[in-house]
Every structure is written in C-alpha cells, then in structure tokens.
Amino acid sequence: MDAENILAEHGLRNTEARHGVLDVFNKYDYALSHSDLEKELQKYFDRVTIYRTIHSFLDKGIIHKVIDDSESAKYALCADECSSDRHHDNHVHFKCAKCGNSECLNHVQIPSINVPKGYLVSESNLLIEGVCASCN
Amino acid sequence: MDAENILAEHGLRNTEARHGVLDVFNKYDYALSHSDLEKELQKYFDRVTIYRTIHSFLDKGIIHKVIDDSESAKYALCADECSSDRHHDNHVHFKCAKCGNSECLNHVQIPSINVPKGYLVSESNLLIEGVCASCN
C-alpha cells in the first residue's frame, strides 16, 4: 500500500513530512529512533515536526514503540492491523548486541504468563537480547 | 543483611550516600528512578552523587535496571545473587497502569522462547502491564 493510502486510512492528512517519515520506516527493517529519522530527514523537515509525526503515527496505530534498554525510544511499523483504538502487536522484539539494531520478530508471539493472584494483565512486552541472524 | 555488609561484599566503600540510597531501595517494594531517590535524598546528597551511586550499584550487581516504557530509567534491588560478572535476574517485571509503579515479580520466571534460526539469545526482558494486586 502506498503512503498516501496508509495516511488516509488512519485519518491523517497527506503531508510531505508524513510521507517522508513513512518512507524512512519502509527503507529499514529495524526499529528507528527520532535521531535515526532526523539523520535522513533533517534537510527537509524540522526536528519538532519529526517528533510530532512520530506521535501521530503512534496514536493512529501506524507505528508502535519498541522498548529497549537504550536511552532513546525506538519505533517500528505495525505489521498487524492497528488503529488508534487498539494496538495488536504481540510479538517479540530482538536487540542485537553487535549491530545495535532492534527488530520485530513478527512471527514470534509473546507467550501468556501466569501472574500472581490479584494481578490483571492488559499487555506484555518481551525484549530478547543476543546476536541477530545477520551478525551471527 | 545490613547495608555495610552489602557494600563490602560487592567491593564498595561504605559511604553515607551509598548507605542512604540502599535504605531508600529497602523502603519501597517497587522500582525507583533517579528522581524518586532524589526526592528523598536531596537534602543530604548531590544529584550527581545519586547518579554515580546508581551506576556503581548497577555495575556491582546490587540493583538491576527495570525496563519500562516511561522516559526515565528505574532500578530495583537484585534478589538473586548478582555480581559485576553477571546478573542473574530472570524474572518478570510488572507495571501498574493505576499507581504507575513497576515491581519485580521475583517468582515469575521468563519462559524461554524459540527464536528463528540464526539468532542467538543472551538474555531476555519481559514487562507486563496491567493492574497490580494493591490497586485491583
């Protein structure tokens, strides 16, 4: 699906900045931080615009946050059908100690966990660290 | 075990600041951020000292990082025997959406996950979000 349709389907206006950010996400197969995006887009868009684009994409379910032990937040495209109502990403994230990239293992589901009595689970987030297939 | 022995066992000098930080960790049963520690200790110690204490505790295996989707890092005491050589914390972390606290579920282990061919796992980190026993 092209960028224009993705934006329209999620109720976002079709602007150059959003188009540009989507293109960068499509170009890489691992999670990107604001500064990764900025490196590629700073000639064209302001850094604040990139922050705001990340927020609207998160909000509308176009990207999801990839939790990682690094300082700065990273994001990746949602594979499943997500919307602003609900994110459906229930896959494992893998961070490579060699190349430093974090990727979505879209086909590896997070198993359900038995929590102690009295606890209610709404979502879970599993980060595995190690060496990725490209670096191994 | 008292604070003085904990410090000595991990090869750290027995200072007031470290004593104070340990006391705060013992006082709460959930993970603390630098600013949580600072709130309790700012009258006595400089904020930079608190940062450095966190680093040496992390390094020596007295505390471990609790990964969380919030901006600031949180830390909790290691239950298992950890050293600077190796951390042995393999338990689940739980973040409550109501009170905002993150705690260690020390008795809930992270299950081992089958990753795709070519990937090597060295450690994993599982964060569950929901409502904790106290808030439920």
Add this chain to the structure above:
DNA sequence: ATACTTTTGCAACTGAGTTTCATTTATGAG
C-alpha cells in the same frame, strides 16, 4: 476560490544524564 482546520517551523524551554575538577572522605599500611 474560499473558509476553516490542521500542520509546520522556529525559538525557547524542561528534564535526564554526563563531564570536569577541586575538595573531602574511606581505608589499608606502618
């Protein structure tokens, strides 16, 4: 083409965390 709403750029700001360096403190040897 117009009117209205959303998005953008810019400047200024906040908050987390780090670095440098001079001073103070803990500790082990004599």
Add this chain to the structure above:
DNA sequence: CTCATAAATGAAACTCAGTTGCAAAAGTAT
C-alpha cells in the same frame, strides 16, 4: 593512631531527548 593514597563527593557547566507556544503555511471540504 597517623599518614598516604585512592576513591567518592559537590558544584558548575554541559549535552541530548523531548515539549510547548505561537505565527505562518498548507491541506481539505464546500
């Protein structure tokens, strides 16, 4: 106990991530 040494602390200044307010620009529906 005293002293020398190495480690820890405080203070100021700094970097980097992220946010806010506002005026100008661009998208969209009519």
